[in-house]
Amino acid sequence: MSAGKINQQEDILKTRFIILAALAACASLPLSYGNAGAEMASASLLANSCFSCHGTDGKSLGAMPSINGKEAKYIETTLMAFRSGKKPSTVMKRIAKGFDDNEIKALARHLSGIK
Numbered sequence: 001m002s003a004g005k006i007n008q009q010e011d012i013l014k015t016r017f018i019i020l021a022a023l024a025a026c027a028s029l030p031l032s033y034g035n036a037g038a039e040m041a042s043a044s045l046l047a048n049s050c051f052s053c054h055g056t057d058g059k060s061l062g063a064m065p066s067i068n069g070k071e072a073k074y075i076e077t078t079l080m081a082f083r084s085g086k087k088p089s090t091v092m093k094r095i096a097k098g099f100d101d102n103e104i105k106a107l108a109r110h111l112s113g114i115k
């Protein structure tokens with residue numbers, strides 16, 4: 001195996017590890033909130049689970065897309081398309097499946113408001 005190949009494999013392993021760690025972090029978050037009055041607090045809690053991959057406050061410094069400050073409608077539609085599988089993804093389908101319509105809308109409004 002060439003050195004380049006080994007490096008590439010190491011990178012793949014590292015990426016897998018980061019994704020698994022992030023998924024584990026998501027799994028430990030409570031995902032259902034009954035009270036509409038708690039929406040903003042819960043949306044910001046839910047959004048914390050996104051920042052391990054998308055950067056602090058959704059502002060990515062790397063290859064990952066930034067998710068802050070975009071149109072709420074765009075974030076909402078994109079998350080729903082990931083969830084249904086209409087938009088292909090590596091991890092976002094699994095992540096989006098953890099949220100119901102109201103949670104996705106709350107997340108979209110919250111992220112859109114972060115400039």
Ligand code: HEC
Nearest residue numbers: 019022023049050053065067075078089090091092095107
């Ligand atoms: C494990 C890492 C990871 C986590 C955690 C994560 N994402 Fe993502 N996200 C990705 C990747 C990778 C993509 C590119 C699509 C794909 O391959 O899944 C993406 C794409 C997106 C996009 C599309 C951006 C664009 O404009 O194309 C949105 C919106 C998004 N994520 C929102 C979220 C939200 C909201 C959360 C938290 C609930 C979240 N993501 C959590 C990895 C992650």
